[in-house]
Amino acid sequence: MDKSENRNPLGKARRSIWFLLRAVLIISLLLGVAYAVFTESMYISNMYIVTTEGMKLRAETILKNGSPVELEQFFTNKFIASDELLNSGAYLDYAVDTYDYRYDIKGISVFPWSSAGSITYVERIPIINASPISDEISATVTPWVSMLYKINLIKKDGRWLIDSLDVVQENPAEEVRPTPDYSQLEGKE
Numbered sequence: 299m300d301k302s303e304n305r306n307p308l309g310k311a312r313r314s315i316w317f318l319l320r321a322v323l324i325i326s327l328l329l330g331v332a333y334a335v336f337t338e339s340m341y342i343s344n345m346y347i348v349t350t351e352g353m354k355l356r357a358e359t360i361l362k363n364g365s366p367v368e369l370e371q372f373f374t375n376k377f378i379a380s381d382e383l384l385n386s387g388a389y390l391d392y393a394v395d396t397y398d399y400r401y402d403i404k405g406i407s408v409f410p411w412s413s414a415g416s417i418t419y420v421e422r423i424p425i426i427n428a429s430p431i432s433d434e435i436s437a438t439v440t441p442w443v444s445m446l447y448k449i450n451l452i453k454k455d456g457r458w459l460i461d462s463l464d465v466v467q468e469n470p471a472e473e474v475r476p477t478p479d480y481s482q483l484e485g486k487e
Contacts, residue, residue, distance in 0.1 A: 381463075395429070403420075404420065446466040
């Protein structure tokens with residue numbers, strides 16, 4: 299007998315089916331990973347924008363005694379009602395002309411299947427130019443306390459909103475950035 303006649307006639311079909319199943323499984327896994335990466339990057343960018351724009355608007359509302367109605371596009375109503383600094387009226391006695399708002403994002407944490415995330419955020423306002431509204435108030439404005447926050451965001455009705463600010467540290471140390479040494483440049487005359 300010839301050896302080719304003894305072979306299993308379904309062997310080639312079985313190998314072909316396993317090849318197709320593995321290919322479909324690998325392609326499905328790659329598509330799933332691509333979807334997860336895209337979704338997470340979309341969440342991160344949305345959270346970044348909501349946090350940076352919302353925190354700037356919060357600081358402006360506090361400093362310039364604005365209406366908190368505009369904050370509803372960035373913050374939950376629960377947060378707006380419970381924010382001590384926003385409701386304190388600390389700058390009611392001053393007309394703030396300009397200020398220097400600075401922030402630094404230390405980290406963002408969110409999963410593609412999650413409807414909640416967090417951002418580690420440093421907020422500083424080192425310069426506030428303001429004048430007192432009346433002569434009975436001291437000329438120096440209350441300085442803004444720098445904070446390191448853990449900002450918790452939730453996804454509500456398809457939008458990311460800031461739900462809470464947890465103070466991690468007051469007056470965190472500012473990273474010192476090195477001054478460039480221009481004497482090291484090539485081609486000096």
